[in-house]
Ligand SMILES: Nc1ncnc2c1ncn2[C@@H]1O[C@H](COP(=O)(O)OP(=O)(O)OP(=O)(O)O)[C@@H](O)[C@H]1O
């Protein structure tokens with residue numbers, strides 16, 4: 123079978139962008155941002171790819187080297203591309219409701235920072251999510267202070283509300299620890315490669331081993347509708363503060379260094395050498411925890427039950443309050459054949475569906491005015507409304 127002729131897949135309004143089928147199952151959109159053209163394409167079932175051209179006065183350009191960060195979407199039967207301020211909104215056709223909205227960041231603070239670090243042109247993918255999830259909670263403090271104990275209590279009492287971000291580490295597993303549950307136990311070279319590939323939200327060398335939070339670890343919890351808890355050291359907390367992830371930062375302090383040492387020794391999980399190393403590091407961590415301005419709250423873990431009650435108060439979980447039932451995520455159903463236009467922060471998606479006797483026009487308004495987070499994880503804060511379904515030109519229930 124020969125290649126299908128090139129044709130315009132969608133005629134988008136307001137000069138937003140064009141979708142072309144290049145050959146059977148391969149689609150492309152061109153989006154011009156300043157003097158650059160981003161060519162976003164994909165073959166059905168394979169991951170999207172991006173080419174970036176610097177345009178000359180004639181609108182022609184040569185491709186430049188480009189690094190794509192974040193998880194790439196899988197391509198489908200065509201897509202629309204809509205330029206927002208610093209990112210391109212991608213609407214995938216015939217995709218599942220939780221997979222149809224994506225963003226390619228081209229000039230966000232994250233992308234600008236990565237350009238500086240990597241010294242080349244960078245774009246970053248993130249998946250669009252309707253609505254917001256509650257801010258993740260970052261819990262830091264010196265080794266042995268009781269972070270893990272407090273987090274376990276919280277997860278036990280509110281299993282449907284909280285989810286734990288499972289970190290990666292290069293340290294060996296302790297007796298009872300399970301891979302994928304307590305940590306993802308990883309080889310150093312594998313983790314270093316994944317850090318280079320932009321898979322980590324933060325990472326740090328802690329007590330002689332590498333630890334890190336993958337973007338996926340946090341997003342898996344949020345996607346399940348739960349509030350994510352991160353147990354990370356102060357360096358990691360600082361990196362998260364500087365990232366696109368909005369979080370609540372809590373530092374746990376021991377009542378004294380003597381008590382910290384006792385807890386670490388009584389736990390019996392570290393060698394003498396490791397205990398001494400962790401205690402030496404604890405001094406600096408406590409100083410930074412108290413004074414760095416990273417943390418929103420400091421809790422003293424003297425009496426465990428008291429500290430736990432204080433933690434619950436910070437999280438808005440005072441006693442006897444039934445935890446709010448999380449509402450199911452709102453999902454958009456993107457019509458198969460649609461056209462897209464943009465009015466300020468509103469994206470209007472219109473489609474025609476044919477019934478037995480009449481045709482009807484459907485309109486969906488996607489609100490992109492309050493985007494939160496972003497690459498390399500998820501872009502949250504999207505909202506949408508079905509603003510009309512009109513048959514045969516009759517305007518029965520919509521504003522138009
Ligand atoms: N308030 C407390 N009073 C007495 N013992 C405590 C208290 N909180 C926790 N512990 C005990 O202290 C030990 C260390 O606690 P935990 O393992 O939770 O610390 P951690 O901060 O998570 O340490 P790491 O950072 O090394 O993982 C455990 O044996 C735990 O039972």
Ligand SMILES: Nc1nc2c(ncn2[C@@H]2O[C@H](COP(=O)(O)O)[C@@H](O)[C@H]2O)c(=O)[nH]1
Nearest residue numbers: 265289325326328333334335353354355358
């Ligand atoms: N920066 C990060 N620190 C992390 C992460 N996961 C755990 N940690 C911190 O490491 C120490 C030691 O933990 P242990 O399990 O070996 O006792 C502790 O302070 C944790 O908070 C991470 O992903 N990033």
